[in-house]
Amino acid sequence: MQSSLHRPVVIGLTGGIGSGKSAVLKVLVALGAEGVDADRVAHEVMARGGPAYQPILSAFGRAIVTAEGQIDRPALARRVFADAVALRRLEAITHPAVAEVVRARVTASKAPVVVIEAIKLLEAGLSRALCDQVWVTVARPEQQMARLIAGRGMSPAEVERRVAAQMPPAEMTSRADRVLDTSGTLAETGLQVFKAWADLKLPFPPAEIRPATGEDAEGIAAVLNGIVREGGLTVVDRTYSVDEEKIFLNGLDPRASLTVATVAGHVIAFVEVDLYATYAGAMNHVGTMGTFVAAGLRGQGIGRLLAYANFASARAAGFLKIVINVRADNSGAQHFYAALGFQPCGRLVRQAFVDGHYVDELLYELFL
Ligand SMILES: CC(C)(COP(=O)(O)OP(=O)(O)OC[C@H]1O[C@@H](n2cnc3c(N)ncnc32)[C@H](O)[C@@H]1OP(=O)(O)O)[C@@H](O)C(=O)NCCC(=O)NCCS
Structure with missing residues (x-):
């Protein structure tokens, strides 16, 4: 991390799909944090003209490019999720490119706290490289399932497949500085975030x-x-x-x-x-x-x-x-x-x- 006069506290926020990351992020933003969505950054670096565009083309060929010249992400996903070596190759291109953009956003931020939300924060090495703290959200499996079915229209089978593709929650929490349990009400989740914010000695907006x-x-x-x-x-x-x-x-x-x-x-x-x-x-x-x-x-x-x-x-x-x-x-x-x-x-x-x-x-x- 570069030293500068203003250096925000950097929180890496991750957790299983449907485990309440966005609810936690919303509270952090209300308290004055700036959010950086690493998945969106991943899309940006892969877009035409982005730093990962050309290396991906060189690695995977024109078969994964759409008629408009953009990377066909579903086609690329089909290719790499069927082949672990190809997935590692893709991640070796995208993860450093994402880390660089995220690092630049952190450096440019004027906020007291920057929250990097990333579904693969721990796997991508973003946590060690960039974050002061890693926070992991957890919820009960049946709640994750219900949220994803109701909120994102996924089928139970799809939820199970996605959950299976992620790091097991116990492994995530063992690497966390803070575990936020979102299985209660939104207000209860909010108060956990407030407590974590207070523990970092960060200032609150006026009451x-x-x-x-x-x-x-x-x-x-x-x-x-x-x-x-x-x-x-x-x-x-x-x-x-x-x-x-x-x-x-x-x-x-x-x-x-x-x-x-x-x-x-x-x-x-x-x-x-x-x-x-x-x-x-x-x-x-x-x-x-x-x-x-x-x-x-x-x-x-x-x-x-x-x-x-x-x-x-x-x-x-x-x-x-x-x-x-x-x-x-x-x-x-x-x-x-x-x-x-x-x-x-x-x-x-x-x-x-x-x-x-x-x-x-x-x-x-x-x-x-
Ligand atoms: C007790 C409680 C309501 C106090 O509220 P708070 O916002 O922390 O208190 P404040 O900051 O407004 O403090 C007001 C005064 O009380 C004193 N005070 C508050 N908590 C104190 C503590 N734990 N030890 C010593 N003094 C305390 C403060 O020093 C301050 O005095 P001062 O103005 O002379 O310096 C709060 O700590 C709380 O909710 N505790 C848990 C629930 C509880 O015990 N409720 C009471 C059930 S009957």
């Missing part, structure tokens, strides 16, 4: 704070489910489907308020204030609250911004104080609520049974 709508169900569920899976943070002890989250949102008390923080259109955090007790009108002025910020985006003031926005809505809805229960083993949340001005006011012993054991909960209160 937007706004009241949640029904459209946010998928994003809210993704944030909550991620925190449930982390373990040790909340007494919520199971994940929620998007439909369950929709039902929850629709069923909220009219005085409840739910505020989300979004970055590049993705929900990355939410806070909810709801009635503390529904069994007695005497406590109508008391709310309770939960704050959830996705991993990778904590410690940047988002929780505080969300909480303040939600305090305003809670006050407007007639709440005068907030009481919260925080797991006694969640010191981060205790520091957070103390920093917002909450006062500790008691301990509930063995209040929750989670992850196979009892935990105490600490009570905090804040007058709005």
Whole structure:
């Protein structure tokens, strides 16, 4: 890699067909990355006038050229997929030509991150030559099949043939710096990309704070489910489907308020204030609250911004104080609520049974 004043972080993105590469790329681009599609570059270098055009003609003869003088890619594919030696010969021509064009695009890029998307990234040697990081997408085989049938109109037999022609997923993942599992919702895939982006210490676009709508169900569920899976943070002890989250949102008390923080259109955090007790009108002025910020985006003031926005809505809805229960083993949340001005006011012993054991909960209160 050439050294220059601006040198983008280069991520090589690969994965089996239908494993979610383009979904991941879309999120990366929304965060400010520039995408380079190596398969498209391969087509460019083979086009008439491209650097691989003449060498391919010399190697394979005029039989693989169309009447218009372009390389007949289907004819070439038939030839090389039936003959491993011919395939190696073709790749010896195209891979270096693709690498050169990709390298030039990386050097010219002004973006903080360049993502090279290539189905044969690992096989083509692009990863070692060009990338700081290799990310591999994976999905369950039945999902890959369903995506390719529904999205690209392939037959099951065709999908199986294509999958068999690729490096086995286990081999790809063993060579990856990061594995992104796209078997969940798009919002869950998005949050994995956000976490990976944060781990590279890359800057995020600014967060937007706004009241949640029904459209946010998928994003809210993704944030909550991620925190449930982390373990040790909340007494919520199971994940929620998007439909369950929709039902929850629709069923909220009219005085409840739910505020989300979004970055590049993705929900990355939410806070909810709801009635503390529904069994007695005497406590109508008391709310309770939960704050959830996705991993990778904590410690940047988002929780505080969300909480303040939600305090305003809670006050407007007639709440005068907030009481919260925080797991006694969640010191981060205790520091957070103390920093917002909450006062500790008691301990509930063995209040929750989670992850196979009892935990105490600490009570905090804040007058709005
Ligand atoms: C707890 C949580 C909501 C805090 O949100 P956040 O965006 O990370 O917090 P902020 O960056 O806005 O921090 C606000 C203040 O809290 C403090 N704080 C936040 N997390 C802290 C931590 N883990 N340790 C020490 N202090 C912390 C910050 O230092 C800051 O104080 P300051 O302004 O005086 O410096 C977030 O970390 C989270 O979602 N955690 C996982 C889920 C969870 O535990 N939720 C609470 C369930 S009750």
